[in-house]
Amino acid sequence: MEVNLISYTIDCDKIPGVAAFTSCSKKNPYELYNTKTKKDTDDFIKRVVAYGHHSVIEHSNFTFSISGISRACSHELVRHRIASYTQQSQRYVKFNELDVVVPPKIKENKQAKKIFDDAIKKSADAYQKLLDLGIKPEDARFCFPNATKTNLLVTMNARSLMNFFAIRCCRRAQWEIHNLAYKMLKLVKEKAPVVFEKAGASCLQKRYCTEGALCCGLAPTFDEIKNGTANESKIKEYTDKMMEDCDLEK
Numbered sequence: 001m002e003v004n005l006i007s008y009t010i011d012c013d014k015i016p017g018v019a020a021f022t023s024c025s026k027k028n029p030y031e032l033y034n035t036k037t038k039k040d041t042d043d044f045i046k047r048v049v050a051y052g053h054h055s056v057i058e059h060s061n062f063t064f065s066i067s068g069i070s071r072a073c074s075h076e077l078v079r080h081r082i083a084s085y086t087q088q089s090q091r092y093v094k095f096n097e098l099d100v101v102v103p104p105k106i107k108e109n110k111q112a113k114k115i116f117d118d119a120i121k122k123s124a125d126a127y128q129k130l131l132d133l134g135i136k137p138e139d140a141r142f143c144f145p146n147a148t149k150t151n152l153l154v155t156m157n158a159r160s161l162m163n164f165f166a167i168r169c170c171r172r173a174q175w176e177i178h179n180l181a182y183k184m185l186k187l188v189k190e191k192a193p194v195v196f197e198k199a200g201a202s203c204l205q206k207r208y209c210t211e212g213a214l215c216c217g218l219a220p221t222f223d224e225i226k227n228g229t230a231n232e233s234k235i236k237e238y239t240d241k242m243m244e245d246c247d248l249e250k
């Protein structure tokens with residue numbers, strides 16, 4: 001998987017601050033943009049994000065090139081509706097070979113890997129045979145497995161990204177989109193550290209886990225927060241580790 005942030009709003013940390021000031025100032029956004037200092041906008045953004053007034057961070061957009069993820073992962077990704085997507089077409093692109101993502105648990109199990117490889121080979125052979133018969137790629141592709149690699153261009157605003165991270169940085173998310181989410185998180189945090197200061201799994205944003213019995217054990221429960229016995233460092237350490245080494249395929 002390769003993830004690159006190829007375009008983003010200039011002043012992606014400042015513009016949401018200008019938006020926040022616009023709502024409560026006699027000055028117009030242009031005047032505010034030219035007069036407010038970084039400290040002014042940073043402080044205001046931290047406050048309004050903490051209040052839950054997230055509409056102002058919609059003004060910052062981020063465009064990613066994502067390549068080499070499976071179609072299983074891209075299907076999960078495009079469920080996030082508040083975004084724009086363009087995906088490599090299996091109608092217009094004819095594939096000479098079937099490039100696939102191998103799940104780590106299959107890769108490390110010799111017997112499972114053999115079953116997987118055989119299934120992929122059968123799919124690839126069937127695709128080629130159908131093309132040889134004159135069947136169009138748009139129909140021959142019906143033989144392709146979920147493992148087939150794909151490329152996408154994805155644009156999301158900061159508010160939608162915060163929701164994406166809340167859901168997909170959670171350890172309940174499937175490993176491939178989980179890794180993807182941490183790669184994206186690392187990239188946007190570098191460009192907009194104030195807007196994304198609290199970004200990460202839902203438990204990192206809320207300070208406790210809402211998954212009940214399904215909690216992975218890294219985040220404190222609501223009761224632990226209430227009782228003052230919460231250990232919040234585990235989820236922070238996990239987030240830092242995932243951003244450093246997002247190829248952990250668990």
Ligand SMILES: Cc1cc2nc3c(=O)[nH]c(=O)nc-3n(C[C@H](O)[C@H](O)[C@H](O)COP(=O)(O)OP(=O)(O)OC[C@H]3O[C@@H](n4cnc5c(N)ncnc54)[C@H](O)[C@@H]3O)c2cc1C
Pocket residue numbers: 079080081082083160163167168172173174
């Ligand atoms: C662990 C896990 C398991 C999952 N299992 C399944 C599954 O079994 N089956 C399945 O179908 N999906 C499953 N999903 C996908 C999940 O249900 C969501 O579709 C996906 O995570 C996108 O989230 P979203 O709707 O918040 O994002 P977006 O579509 O980006 O929406 C962002 C926010 O905008 C608002 N919004 C968007 N559209 C509407 C709307 N039409 N009406 C009102 N508000 C709206 C909501 O507040 C929403 O949270 C799973 C996800 C995870 C993380």
